[in-house]
Amino acid sequence: MISELCLCDLGGEVEVVLRHEGLIEAPNWHPDGYLVVNGGGAIYRVPLEAPALERIDTGFAVRLNNDHGISPCGRWLAISDHTEPGSSCIYRLPVEGGTPERVTEATPSWWHGWSPDGARMAYAGARGDRRVVQLYTCAAEGGDERLLTGAFDHADGPDYGADGQWIWFNGEREARVDLWRVRPDGTELERMTGGPTVDWFPHPSPDGRNVVFLAYPPGTVGHPGGRDVALMLMPSEGGAARVLTRLHGGQGTLNVPCWEPGGGRFAFMRYTA
Structure with a gap:
């Protein structure tokens, strides 16, 4: 497999x-102008001026999944790792690397x-006997x-x-997955998409104008890899979405x-055989 780490602008122009x-996955963008990705249970910095994988020291946490992210101030890195508890647990550590500090007591928890x-x-977690994945928030x-x-x-x-007034997410009801948003206190739930595609992973832009998301073909179950998908852009207040690029x-x-x-x-990441 070849993993291509790409940048996309609002016109759909893609740069590799x-x-x-x-396999590398799930890029974040640090305010200082580098990207963070994961692969093989580790996490890496990718400087844009000279792109290469530079491993970040995560101490005992060596079984990371692809749910990680950088704090708004740029000082902290949240990771999801299952080395110690045996299921995904959220930790934070200095963005330059160091010893992880545990954030979530209950597992499994996947940072988002x-x-x-x-x-x-905000994160996804499975709790109770039914182990249905729902959304939670906690103190940083x-x-x-x-x-x-x-x-x-x-x-x-x-x-x-961008203003902290809404949390966007993908939610499944009656065998269909759409994008939704809700207030941070759990009120004013709104469905934001309702088309035939299976919509996942909405990310509002920092300027508050747009939301980018991943659209799977109708009938897709879960969020598998190795599929022909599209990256979509929609206004943050809702409305029609447009295709930015199609990829594997x-x-x-x-x-x-x-x-x-x-x-x-x-x-974003795309993949070729």
Whole structure:
């Protein structure tokens, strides 16, 4: 497999910045102008001026998945790792590397978003006997877990809007997956897409204007990799979405916040055999 780390602008122009033989996933964009990706249980920095994989020291956490992200201040890196508890747990550590500090006591938990003020994290988690994945928030340093959604067969991919007034996510009801948004206190739930595609991983832009998301073909179950998918752009207030680019990907392409700080471009992954 060849993984291509790409940048895309609002006109759909795609630039490949790194080609890697093997699987890398889920780019974030640091305010200082480098990207962060994961692969093989590790996490890497990719400088845009000289793209290459530079491993970030994550201490004991060596079984990372692709749910990670950078704090609004640029100082912290949230990771999801299952080395110690045996299922996905959220930690934070300095963005340059170091010893992870545990954030979520309950597992499994998969990190997805940071509030604009840096005070809270949003994530997916499975709790109770039924183990249905729903959305939660907690304090960035841990504790104060709050259930955000409870009326979905599966909810995933929460990400805060630029002003912190909404949390966007994908939610499954009656065997269809659409994009939704909800207030951080769990009120004013709104469906934001309703077309034939299976819509995942919405990411609002830092300027508050747009939301980019991943669209699977109708009938797709879950969020698999190795599929022909599209990256879509829609206004943040809702409305028609347009195709930016089509690619081979899915899982790993757009799992986490990925926008350039100014909102003019975002990073994503595509894959070739």
